[in-house]
Amino acid sequence: MHNTINIRTELESAHKRLHAAEARLRWRDEDTGTTHYDGCWRDHYACAMARIAELEADAERERIRLAACGVAALGYHKDGDNIHPDYESASLSDVHRLTAKLERAEAERDALRANAERIRDWVCETKGDLIGVGFFDLVRMLNAPRKEKP
Numbered sequence: 001m002h003n004t005i006n007i008r009t010e011l012e013s014a015h016k017r018l019h020a021a022e023a024r025l026r027w028r029d030e031d032t033g034t035t036h037y038d039g040c041w042r043d044h045y046a047c048a049m050a051r052i053a054e055l056e057a058d059a060e061r062e063r064i065r066l067a068a069c070g071v072a073a074l075g076y077h078k079d080g081d082n083i084h085p086d087y088e089s090a091s092l093s094d095v096h097r098l099t100a101k102l103e104r105a106e107a108e109r110d111a112l113r114a115n116a117e118r119i120r121d122w123v124c125e126t127k128g129d130l131i132g133v134g135f136f137d138l139v140r141m142l143n144a145p146r147k148e149k150p
Contacts, residue, residue: 007062011055018048065089072096 064087071077072095079096 007055007059011052011059014048014051014055018045018052021045021048061086065092068092069095072099075099 068077068083068087068089069091072092077083079093079100083092
């Protein structure tokens with residue numbers, strides 16, 4: 001797999017080689033002023049143009065893969081959503097893994113915040129009289145169904 005920088009460098013190199021090969025195959029008739037080409041230049045040109053098209057397609061594929069990582073990082077694409085196989089990448093898998101980890105951490109944070117609110121409410125209900133309250137009392141309170149505030 002090529003990265004975008006290597007593709008760009010190789011594309012520029014292919015253009016330079018194409019122009020150099022064309023210059024070597026071209027000759028000018030001084031009598032008529034007409035430029036002539038060696039007969040095989042068309043094959044070289046066709047190969048060079050095919051390689052350029054291939055490199056441009058690779059560069060476009062890499063751009064789309066990069067865009068897919070951005071979309072996944074924003075949370076608009078989840079692991080398991082359909083994506084064309086050409087656009088799957090290790091980087092996209094890494095982004096999916098990190099966003100899933102973030103979602104789990106956020107869910108845990110929300111659960112801890114809810115428990116902290118329940119403890120605060122319970123302490124307020126007991127008016128701060130926590131003498132004689134043990135660990136198991138707290139656990140029982142956290143496992144009890146939550147009362148809705150009026």
